[in-house]
Amino acid sequence: MWIYEKKLQYPVRVSTCNPTLAKYLIEQYGGADGELSAALRYLNQRYSIPDKVIGLLTDIGTEEFAHLEMIATMIYKLTKDATPEMMKAAGLGDHYSNHDNALFYHNAAGVPWTASYIQAKGDPIADLYEDIAAEEKARATYQWIINLSDDPDLNDGLRFLREREIVHSQRFREAVEILKDEQGKKKFF
Amino acid sequence: MFTHYKSYCPVVSPFDPCKPIPEKVYSTPPNLYIGFQPPNLPQFTPLEALKAGTLWKPFYDPYFNPFEKAKGGLPR
Amino acid sequence: MKQIPAEYYEMLEQLQAVDFVLVELQLYLDTHPDDLEAIKQFNHYAKERKSLKKAFESQFGPLQQFGNSYSGHPWNWNDPPWPWQV
Ligand SMILES: [Fe+2]
Numbered sequence: 001m002w003i004y005e006k007k008l009q010y011p012v013r014v015s016t017c018n019p020t021l022a023k024y025l026i027e028q029y030g031g032a033d034g035e036l037s038a039a040l041r042y043l044n045q046r047y048s049i050p051d052k053v054i055g056l057l058t059d060i061g062t063e064e065f066a067h068l069e070m071i072a073t074m075i076y077k078l079t080k081d082a083t084p085e086m087m088k089a090a091g092l093g094d095h096y097s098n099h100d101n102a103l104f105y106h107n108a109a110g111v112p113w114t115a116s117y118i119q120a121k122g123d124p125i126a127d128l129y130e131d132i133a134a135e136e137k138a139r140a141t142y143q144w145i146i147n148l149s150d151d152p153d154l155n156d157g158l159r160f161l162r163e164r165e166i167v168h169s170q171r172f173r174e175a176v177e178i179l180k181d182e183q184g185k186k187k188f189f
Numbered sequence: 190m191f192t193h194y195k196s197y198c199p200v201v202s203p204f205d206p207c208k209p210i211p212e213k214v215y216s217t218p219p220n221l222y223i224g225f226q227p228p229n230l231p232q233f234t235p236l237e238a239l240k241a242g243t244l245w246k247p248f249y250d251p252y253f254n255p256f257e258k259a260k261g262g263l264p265r
Numbered sequence: 266m267k268q269i270p271a272e273y274y275e276m277l278e279q280l281q282a283v284d285f286v287l288v289e290l291q292l293y294l295d296t297h298p299d300d301l302e303a304i305k306q307f308n309h310y311a312k313e314r315k316s317l318k319k320a321f322e323s324q325f326g327p328l329q330q331f332g333n334s335y336s337g338h339p340w341n342w343n344d345p346p347w348p349w350q351v
Binding site: 003004005006007008009010011012053055056059060063069072073076077167168171174175178 | 277278280284285288289291292293295296327328330331333348349
Binding site: 010139140142143146147148149150152155159160161162163164166167169170173174177 | 219254257
């Protein structure tokens with residue numbers, strides 16, 4: 001089971017009310033390479049992978065939910081007291097007409113989240129390479145959002161999240177090494 | 190000098206309508222180079238680690254957009 | 266309007282820092298289960314987080330529930346602020 005903790009992983013700050021940035025950021029909420037996809041991808045792959053890497057998939061999958069909550073917090077803060085006029089000016093008029101200021105699992109272009117964003121091939125190497133690719137794509141997405149953002153506080157939190165993708169990719173690469181390792185051979189060179 | 194960013198120069202055609210960007214930069218983060226992490230890599234303090242997004246200094250690779258001055262950042 | 270005291274942010278950040286070290290060591294140990302130094306460091310910070318959690322909860326209420334924290338009277342899990350509100 002999972003236990004919720006009433007705190008964020010990282011102290012998220014946002015400096016201005018800016019629904020336009022929220023529109024871009026929702027890519028990492030309900031987009032193909034976003035945090036929801038990441039969490040569900042890793043946790044679902046656990047059931048068909050060697051025991052040696054189940055712990056890693058469980059823990060990274062769990063951390064991704066903490067990142068999902070950070071993204072939600074950023075979007076919440078960027079749009080909290082935004083008026084319908086401000087939402088409209090930010091290109092969120094169509095979002096507003098369906099959801100008011102509610103968050104929803106769709107990408108920056110408004111396409112709803114779908115399970116086809118995530119893969120489970122049942123082949124451990126194929127699945128881990130998928131995970132490595134997913135981490136690199138998430139890292140790149142953070143770069144593009146940072147490029148679009150002029151909010152220094154928001155970028156601080158986005159930099160943290162991008163760095164986490166680097167570490168996750170590292171661990172998945174190590175998981176591949178563990179699975180391809182011959183019995184009893186040392187891993188340190 | 191080694192960096193975690195590489196670049197290339199795309200072809201510029203005289204018929205390109207947008208103002209050419211002569212050099213395109215892309216990220217090649219530390220996880221591409223370290224291999225299986227060796228023990229006892231140098232660490233940040235807990236508060237520095239939180240700010241950096243990693244406990245280990247060799248993995249720290251902050252990304253700044255072209256408009257942000259790459260001021261600050263933690264010592265590697 | 267509800268005000269959140271400055272100590273809330275200070276104590277929270279201390280806990281976030283220690284918990285972050287634990288997350289990093291946890292992922293590292295998942296792929297390096299024999300690294301005794303890292304395990305010692307993990308256990309050291311696991312102990313430190315216990316006392317930070319206790320100090321934070323005594324001022325600002327439970328961080329976890331389902332019995333992972335004690336409750337005051339009345340039931341104080343529902344009390345704001347929630348993480349995204351601060
Ligand atoms: Fe990740």
